[in-house]
Amino acid sequence: MQTMITLIKGDITKMKVDAVVNAANSSLLGGGGVDGAIHRAGGPAILEECRQIRAKQGGCDTGEAVITTGGQLPAKYVIHTVGPVWNNGNKGEPELLAKCYHNSLQLAVEHGAKTIAFPNISTGVYRFPKPNAAEIAIKAVQQFLANDNNITEVYFVCFDDENYELYKEKLAVLP
Template identity: 70%
Template sequence: MDKIALIKGDITKMHTDAIVNAANSSLLGGGGVDGAIHRAGGKAILEDCIKIRNRQGGCPTGEAVITTAGNLPAKYVIHTVGPVYNGDKKEKELLLANAYRNSLIVAVENSIKTIAFPNISTGVYHFPKQRAAEIAITTVKDFLKNDAHIDQVLFVCFDEENYSLYQTLL
């Protein structure tokens, strides 16, 4: 499917309509890709996140919200909260699929044509990389089957291990 592309690189450098941030529920920035996006995008992203927190009290796991992209080359950042991999594994798999699906729904609602995803929940949240890649690809492919709005989904892998897993699965 040519609507899906794979890149090894830095998501903060992507010239897409939106990039997805693997955020935490506080939306106040953190480590990993979250911290990198907040640092590269500047305080405009944090200011938008604070407005969202004041309105709805953060972002629940599996849900997604949108902000400006600040100084980033993308136009928007879609913040989604992936699950921490512990406890009920089936529930965590559903929540991870929701994180991808809800990010795509937010993209469609905001007329976004191109979107870049990081490897959600595979860092400090310890989701097994192989299973996370399977869920990401399956969820995105299923969504695109019934969607005419999104032109391209990029999976942006920061490390070689994730890149190889996605390459094999795609």
């Protein structure tokens, strides 16, 4: 069965999916942008589980992912992944960003999630160039799905017009 990839302009905290991905920081304690929005909308249960993860393993390294409850979100789970801060591409940022998508999908599969929604990881305050980030995200998801058919639907949820148009353009040329 072919996995559907769907592009949406909107608010990831409203997505009715098994798992939403949070572009977290390494502390896992919430922050600005999508991270703050997910923590606010999901309520204290998410932060509590993040604190438990920190107590057990420290924070979360760049490119890695951890999973918590979705709290009050419509999603069952939140997968927190730490995207790379852009440093002119000289510190392995493209590979680390691809790992964010791969590791998030892997965690989703391990927890039985069939539907997953991604924000535009690292394109806000981490300054990853949006066209590059969109290309990496789409390619990483396609590569994962080529080898694993457990996920039935992947959503790219864009908050801003620029990312939405970039994804629309890049997804339109897919076979």
